[in-house]
Amino acid sequence: MYAGALRDNAVERYAMFLTSLELTADVNECRLALTRAREHGLDVHKVAVVTAERTIDRAFELLPQMKGPLPSVIALQATPSDVELLLLRSIEWTTFEDGTHDTALEQATVILRYFLGAGRVSLAKNLVEMLPRELASIDQPEERATEYLHYRQFFAIWDSLDRVVECQSLKVSIMNRDTRAAWLSDYTGLIDHAYDAVVKLLTSDWMMPDETGDRHSYELTRVRQIYVPELILRLHVMLYASREYVPENLKRALELANIVADSRYKLYDDFLHLDGRRLGEYLDAVRRATIAGLEGGGSDPFKIILS
Template identity: 55%
Template sequence: MLPPELGTLQDPEDQATEYMHYRQFFGVWETFARVVECQALEQPQMNKETRVAWLNDYKGLIEQAREDTIKLLTTDWLTSELEVKNSDRRRRDLVRIRQTYIPELIIRLHSILVNSRSRIHENIKHALSLVNIVADSRYRLYDDFSSQDGRRLGDYLGAVRQAVLAGLEGGGSDPFRVLSL
């Protein structure tokens, strides 16, 4: 983490904006870690009261992770004027960072939502709604799935396929039924 004093940067604006983008990213990453830690606290021998408290904490963390991730994905994270004002090398560096972490954030959020569906039934709907954000031409997140090293769009689409199949677990043959529940 960078020193807290950097959060008060006003000039140059590019550096302050980039710093805030990194803080936003690390906040999301930390929330993902907290979700995993909370999930690990579940024990089969929990009494009813403890299980309800745990489930409320777990739900809250997943909701925070979902909201924070979607906020990051729907803003111009590490883009905007930085591309125009800085050198080509810097622009390529930022694109490479996006191509590394945007797919990872999307797939991690998707996995958290799908894996928690047995305890929080609406999360399968949230996982399938994430597809619309990835496909939205305003955000162009699909461009960040590199076909080279790292995650490819095919990996994400395979995970979406599994989520659709999981949505059919409740019965019925309509794969979109889960979206209307």
């Protein structure tokens, strides 16, 4: 009835109606409301795209701009605000139909840059989990497809680091031989997997901005400045903490410093933001690992690396 009463600019007006639903309708109700546009002769794909665009624009009008001090991602995450949830759910409109998946991918990368740049890791992860699997098969434009691949790579690593921490917490003081062997096997395997994945990310062009200096490049730079140091520090701490059970991981922790120092990967630059995890913090962690390497006797700080 509503759509039937529309005259000029029917797509825009129906999209405005859908936009007004905001958080009052769940995902199934939104899908149904969009489907009804087809029943009244409207182009559902156009309606979906316009609705998503209007919702995203509305959310960004209300959200703080992504600038200023870098956020902490190790602090307890605040409960999502209604505006953040509105931005998160805006992606639903372009995920219902295959014909709007290209637009969904474009919009998803914009939203992911915002959430990660604001330190809202959980919301960004929720968004990735909401997206259809088919988006991963979109390969054009290449820059956007690569950026989306990098997001999925990042969250796989984030989860792998969390699994190491969870496994470490399962260690208890009293274990029989078989239980301890099984735990150590799991623990070592999870560490190895996380180590390989993080090093692969660090030695690639993960989220590397181009030289244009535009907004997109600024946002990618901000994401790198937040998460590259965080991943390096988390990996170092993971290796250092496991040295009691996997002694060779102390050597790997010190070898990681060589990767950080390698100018090919430009990791050093990501530590230099005044509000981020500074290089001094990492170097202090490396110093403690070096001291730990001397605990077995001797005075050669390079012995652990050369062994």
